[in-house]
Amino acid sequence: MTLIDLANPTRFLTLTARLMPWLAGLTAMLLVIGLYQSAMAPDDYQQGATVKIMFIHVPNAWLSMFVWGVMSLAALGTLVWRHPLADVAAKAAAPIGAAFTFLALVTGSLWGRPMWGTYWEWDARLTSVLILFLMYLGLIALWRAVEDPSRAARAAAILTLVGAINLPIIKFSVDWWNTLHQPASVIRMGGPALDRAFLIPLLVMAVAFSLLFVTLHLAAMRNEILRRRVRSLQMMQAGQRSA
Amino acid sequence: MNTMSLGPYASFIVTCYLLVTAVVAILIAWIALDYRRQKQLLRDLDAAGVVRRSGRNAADIR
Numbered sequence: 324m325t326l327i328d329l330a331n332p333t334r335f336l337t338l339t340a341r342l343m344p345w346l347a348g349l350t351a352m353l354l355v356i357g358l359y360q361s362a363m364a365p366d367d368y369q370q371g372a373t374v375k376i377m378f379i380h381v382p383n384a385w386l387s388m389f390v391w392g393v394m395s396l397a398a399l400g401t402l403v404w405r406h407p408l409a410d411v412a413a414k415a416a417a418p419i420g421a422a423f424t425f426l427a428l429v430t431g432s433l434w435g436r437p438m439w440g441t442y443w444e445w446d447a448r449l450t451s452v453l454i455l456f457l458m459y460l461g462l463i464a465l466w467r468a469v470e471d472p473s474r475a476a477r478a479a480a481i482l483t484l485v486g487a488i489n490l491p492i493i494k495f496s497v498d499w500w501n502t503l504h505q506p507a508s509v510i511r512m513g514g515p516a517l518d519r520a521f522l523i524p525l526l527v528m529a530v531a532f533s534l535l536f537v538t539l540h541l542a543a544m545r546n547e548i549l550r551r552r553v554r555s556l557q558m559m560q561a562g563q564r565s566a
Numbered sequence: 567m568n569t570m571s572l573g574p575y576a577s578f579i580v581t582c583y584l585l586v587t588a589v590v591a592i593l594i595a596w597i598a599l600d601y602r603r604q605k606q607l608l609r610d611l612d613a614a615g616v617v618r619r620s621g622r623n624a625a626d627i628r
Contacts, residue, residue: 372573379586422593430582437575535590542597549604556611556618563616 330407332548339541346538353531360524367521376434378524381509382532384427387455388490390420390536394462395487398480408544410476411551413483414466415543419536421459428452439503447496448504451489458486472551 357378367374394416400409431449432442443449462479469475497506508516515522572579612623 366573371575372571372579373575375572375579376582379582383586418596419593422589426586426589429585433578433582433585437578539593539597542601546597546600546604549601549608552618553604553607553611556608556616560611560614560616 332408332411335408336545336548339545343538343541346534346541350531350534350538353527353534357524357528357531360527364524365520370438373434373437374521376430377521378528380427380430380434381525382529383423383430384452385529386532386536387420387424387427387452388493389533390416390423391455391459391483391487391490393540394420394483395490398483401476401480402484408548410472410480411544411547412540413476413479414472415547416540417459417462417466419539419543421456421463423532423536424452424456424459428456435503444503446502446504447500448493448502451493451496455486455489455493458482458489462486472554 361375361378364375364378366372394413397409397413397416400406401413428449431452435444436442462482465479465482466475469478494507496502497504509522509525517525617623
């Protein structure tokens with residue numbers, strides 16, 4: 324099945340109905356394994372047991388950027404290829420991305436208090452992620468403010484692509500500026516700096532959260548397709564009444 | 567998770583895990599309720615005799 328085949332919403336709904344139970348089951352299984360491994364992971368020699376916050380903070384932080392990346396691809400799909408499901412994908416992803424970004428900020432703040440002695444510091448990493456969160460909220464507000472989905476889609480696509488400039492700023496903020504936030508310790512030149520006892524639970528949790536996003540995104544896309552179907556049928560009904 | 571082994575910052579760790587659980591649960595519930603609402607609206611349209619351009623019933627979720 325190609326992207327062109329998935330351009331048909333009816334075909335997409337059929338595929339989603341088949342995939343979702345498997346994805347949900349796999350996500351739940353990996354979350355249980357990841358949580359067990361996180362609970363059993365040893366304390367860090369410097370951070371003690373607070374290292375357990377890493378297993379939920381880092382996947383949420385990764386996804387906060389990944390979801391914006393998905394929305395940026397969808398924005399290209401809307402503006403360049405005019406794929407019928409591109410703006411459905413972008414609109415459905417925004418609240419999920421906002422939730423992951425909120426969790427990354429709050430869990431990071433709760434990790435920062437015992438480790439740095441403060442809940443918040445206006446350093447480049449924290450500030451750029453806060454800007455990402457505000458951009459998610461702006462995008463959700465834009466989708467809600469414009470009634471016609473196709474007009475909203477174009478405006479949202481442009482805003483999404485402009486906002487994508489923030490992604491490399493977030494990623495490299497810890498290298499470009501002197502920040503309180505630590506530099507990258509997993510995706511970096513020379514391989515991960517983490518011990519296997521921490522790296523494996525972290526990767527399992529990252530895959531579990533990524534699958535959670537895919538499952539929720541497909542479900543939210545299905546809802547958005549149905550919402551548009553409801554809207555067009557209601558307009559048809561209103562037209563029949565006025566005729 | 568054994569909170570006895572979480573050290574002096576157990577409240578921070580437990581709060582993080584509870585918060586993530588709560589937000590993910592809210593997200594799942596919101597999407598599930600939205601699905602039910604859209605299906606109900608399609609059933610109402612179906613009952614009102616509105617038919618899709620393809621000729622299928624409004625409530626036919628395919």
